[in-house]
């Protein structure tokens with residue numbers, strides 16, 4: 049006979065609301081049906097879990113675990129909750145808590161002092177449940193203990209359910225990222241301390257290429273916001289921008305506001321056109337990459353830059369050239385861009401390869417194709433839709449998936465956010481690495497040809 053969870057449909061729907069993605073629950077343990085001693089043996093070796101304590105009042109309390117408790121180590125995604133048929137409250141640990149939030153030892157699972165679940169043994173084995181107020185989880189639960197399901201009033205049942213993510217979100221990320229403040233700081237520090245692998249070059253010039261509204265200026269603004277730790281608003285970006293940005297504008301990224309320059313300069317240009325009549329031409333893009341185009345130059349569709357143009361740099365130095373090209377594509381539009389744009393971008397891609405300049409594809413607006421990513425950028429590598437869009441971007445460009453990086457630019461928010469920063473800084477790290485690898489390669493080639 050199959051055993052059914054005591055969660056009624058309405059309460060389960062409330063529980064579902066605590067997760068930004070659709071979930072399916074599968075009952076593993078029910079204290080009123082299984083022997084108490086089997087409680088912790090029911091947790092699978094992998095997966096995510098929910099523990100529900102059904103109280104006699106009709107309400108329920110419990111905990112979510114993002115991994116099996118017996119594996120040890122911290123579970124920073126774990127949280128507690130309060131449930132009724134009409135409401136669900138998520139109780140996450142305080143962000144800066146130093147202590148382990150979840151501990152499992154001697155048949156006891158503890159979430160700080162807030163919630164303890166123990167298999168105890170006196171004359172017989174029983175389940176012991178304890179709730180309390182807590183510093184880390186900030187629960188305002190009054191101190192209560194329950195003893196097995198039948199021995200004491202107040203407790204109806206204890207259940208363990210495995211949680212499966214259904215639909216858009218994959219059960220495990222396909223690229224590993226740690227979404228912690230620590231990682232954000234490490235990425236920021238390694239960016240600030242990065243030195244270009246060539247002594248003659250202080251700054252790497254990175255060109256952003258893509259159609260109108262893809263997020264070129266927003267990416268520059270976002271990277272700057274990450275470093276300044278507050279939102280910055282550049283006039284060339286988004287709604288502040290004059291219609292049809294047409295210039296070459298290079299922005300040196302500083303380590304902080306008024307601080308020293310980092311090794312990264314991001315170069316914004318006029319968008320690529322979706323047809324032959326508008327947008328940056330291949331020949332102008334080539335001229336920018338080779339360093340012939342002066343700063344502030346205003347592109348004129350139909351009239352490419354020539355050696356007669358004002359400010360034309362006839363003999364550009366290493367510092368004037370582009371050292372990495374970013375192709376930006378919008379995740380919402382990657383399957384509907386015109387054939388013209390695709391041909392143009394692939395042609396540019398081939399020309400830039402010939403010039404030995406590394407290239408990366410940035411997929412923007414990933415928050416606008418997946419509900420979970422919109423809730424929190426940390427789902428970017430578990431979102432089936434984002435993975436699919438990244439593959440589509442790779443196919444569009446004719447480049448491997450490993451060259452495609454998702455980013456979520458700051459658009460309407462008032463302050464920066466740890467996980468969005470991590471995704472942006474990871475893109476910056478990949479750009480710097482790609483340039484370093486290319487310079488290293490050129491160095492090896494130069495020294496071997498000198499031998």
Ligand SMILES: Nc1nc2c(ncn2[C@@H]2O[C@H](COP(=O)(O)OP(=O)(O)OP(=O)(O)O)[C@@H](O)[C@H]2O)c(=O)[nH]1
Nearest residue numbers: 260261262263264265266286293319413456457459
């Ligand atoms: N939600 C979201 N909005 C974005 C993202 N990137 C850009 N935007 C928004 O998209 C709009 C266009 O962004 P821009 O940065 O101005 O685009 P652009 O590529 O510089 O456009 P042009 O200069 O006209 O070629 C703005 O309203 C941005 O706020 C993103 O990743 N997510």
Ligand SMILES: [Mg+2]
Nearest residue numbers: 264265284293
């Ligand atoms: Mg722009």
